[in-house]
Amino acid sequence: MSEQTPYEPRIVAFLCKWCSSAGSDLAGVSRIQYPANATPITVACSGGVSPQYILSALRKGADGVLVSGCHIGDCHYMEGNMHARRKLYLVKELLEFAGVEPERFRMSWVSAAEGAKFAQVVRDFVEDLRPLGPQDKLNAERP
Amino acid sequence: MIDLNALRTQAADILETGEVGAVIGWRRGSRGMAAEPVAIVAPEEAASLVWDPTCFHNLALYLVEERKKPAQRQVHGGKPIAIVAKGCDARAVTVLLQENHFGRDDVYVIGVSCEGTGVLDERKLAQVLPGVEPDGAAFDGDNFVFATSEGERRVPAREAMMDRCLECRNAHPKLNNVVFGEETPRDFDAPFAALKRFEQRPAAERWQFWQRQFERCIRCFACRSVCPMCYCDECVVDSINLVVTPETTAAEKADRVRWIERSASRADNIGYHMTRALHLAGRCVDCGECERVCPVNIPLRLLNNKMEREAREAFGYEPGASIDLPALVASFRDDDPGQFIR
Ligand code: SF4
Ligand code: SF4
Numbered sequence: 054m055s056e057q058t059p060y061e062p063r064i065v066a067f068l069c070k071w072c073s074s075a076g077s078d079l080a081g082v083s084r085i086q087y088p089a090n091a092t093p094i095t096v097a098c099s100g101g102v103s104p105q106y107i108l109s110a111l112r113k114g115a116d117g118v119l120v121s122g123c124h125i126g127d128c129h130y131m132e133g134n135m136h137a138r139r140k141l142y143l144v145k146e147l148l149e150f151a152g153v154e155p156e157r158f159r160m161s162w163v164s165a166a167e168g169a170k171f172a173q174v175v176r177d178f179v180e181d182l183r184p185l186g187p188q189d190k191l192n193a194e195r196p
Numbered sequence: 197m198i199d200l201n202a203l204r205t206q207a208a209d210i211l212e213t214g215e216v217g218a219v220i221g222w223r224r225g226s227r228g229m230a231a232e233p234v235a236i237v238a239p240e241e242a243a244s245l246v247w248d249p250t251c252f253h254n255l256a257l258y259l260v261e262e263r264k265k266p267a268q269r270q271v272h273g274g275k276p277i278a279i280v281a282k283g284c285d286a287r288a289v290t291v292l293l294q295e296n297h298f299g300r301d302d303v304y305v306i307g308v309s310c311e312g313t314g315v316l317d318e319r320k321l322a323q324v325l326p327g328v329e330p331d332g333a334a335f336d337g338d339n340f341v342f343a344t345s346e347g348e349r350r351v352p353a354r355e356a357m358m359d360r361c362l363e364c365r366n367a368h369p370k371l372n373n374v375v376f377g378e379e380t381p382r383d384f385d386a387p388f389a390a391l392k393r394f395e396q397r398p399a400a401e402r403w404q405f406w407q408r409q410f411e412r413c414i415r416c417f418a419c420r421s422v423c424p425m426c427y428c429d430e431c432v433v434d435s436i437n438l439v440v441t442p443e444t445t446a447a448e449k450a451d452r453v454r455w456i457e458r459s460a461s462r463a464d465n466i467g468y469h470m471t472r473a474l475h476l477a478g479r480c481v482d483c484g485e486c487e488r489v490c491p492v493n494i495p496l497r498l499l500n501n502k503m504e505r506e507a508r509e510a511f512g513y514e515p516g517a518s519i520d521l522p523a524l525v526a527s528f529r530d531d532d533p534g535q536f537i538r
Contacts, residue, residue, distance in 0.1 A: 109455050
């Protein structure tokens with residue numbers, strides 16, 4: 054990062070194929086403006102997001118990780134997001150316990166119809182991450 | 197007080213009648229006073245079994261080993277294996293049963309109650325009796341009694357017990373075919389006492405603490421080797437997750453996903469320990485063995501306790517409580533906490 058370029062948080066976003074990924078598409082086709090800080094990775098279901106994905110993204114230098122799936126009750130696989138909610142709660146708690154800023158991991162439920170909500174989630178996340186500066190705790194490449 | 201002879205007789209009897217093919221227990225070891233794990237197959241060998249404050253090993257580990265070696269099973273004629281189990285060990289067997297590692301009829305649990313004490317923490321003993329190297333240890337009511345060259349030394353168990361024993365909630369093995377010793381009321385530390393103290397420290401301090409701890413890890417994997425729940429044939433930190441054949445190209449090898457490197461760097465150590473804590477969530481029975489064997493004294497219990505407490509408070513889940521429970525992360529409740537999700 055050179056001195057002229059202001060710091061821009063890098064977000065890795067795991068989006069479920071059925072809802073949140075479609076929601077992000079809708080944000081795009083609706084031409085809703087939102088920051089381009091998130092790198093989306095489409096997954097079959099939020100329930101398939103292994104804690105390993107989150108740790109790995111942080112290890113490789115992500116400043117924040119977002120996991121987004123269908124609202125409770127709307128999971129394409131009936132209960133995948135219920136599993137995600139429980140499993141990733143533990144990840145959230147563990148990161149916080151170790152002293153990693155809790156703002157660095159975020160979850161949201163965004164349906165295929167919620168393009169505006171998706172844009173807002175990303176906007177908020179970027180704003181919350183900015184004051185924290187680069188994530189250097191779990192980053193393997195930190196100076 | 198447990199009558200050691202009764203325990204030996206029981207072991208000999210079930211071997212004699214052929215009810216079990218082997219008994220996993222402890223015998224006098226070769227390292228000072230410490231006991232060591234042993235598997236006996238003949239009734240005569242039962243006389244070598246011991247039960248004393250140095251029986252800290254979680255023997256459930258050897259049930260897992262047993263299952264991994266089909267040849268060994270033939271030696272025991274496919275008969276059930278008996279295991280001498282403390283409260284924590286019995287919880288470990290329960291988790292293994294929950295996970296269908298073997299059937300309830302494949303294992304015969306000889307429970308031993310820790311009653312009003314627990315097992316010895318050798319690091320604490322070195323503080324309490326500096327410079328003394330006892331030849332033997334025994335339980336006596338609320339005390340540990342050590343045989344030394346200068347005669348008997350009596351130490352209140354509370355001062356030399358493992359931390360995990362101080363916080364133990366089921367010192368009396370719930371899962372058992374037969375049990376020795378009483379279910380005595382215990383009055384030591386509240387469960388999760390150390391965890392609660394640690395959690396009160398500010399986030400920056402917690403990070404400083406863990407950073408220092410994780411930087412010291414040498415990745416010897418003793419913590420993983422000793423854990424009965426770390427039974428995967430392939431661990432995420434091993435480099436064997438790809439089948440390499442003569443046809444495997446260099447590009448394929450290079451493209452293999454490496455979630456965590458084996459090198460003992462801080463980031464990879466954190467990756468290893470966080471992954472381990474998460475894989476053990478709802479499964480770790482707090483036997484404390486990982487912490488005991490760590491050569492650089494990393495407080496691993498704290499991490500696992502954190503997951504255990506969250507499982508209990510957020511999901512009402514208690515590891516090792518019942519064979520019929522589904523795994524923590526393979527189940528959910530409609531009212532699982534979700535306020536943190538936007
Ligand atoms: S036993 Fe200790 S040093 Fe060895 S891998 Fe585990 S934490 Fe690291
Ligand atoms: S993680 Fe440690 S305390 Fe938990 S079951 Fe494994 S060895 Fe025992």
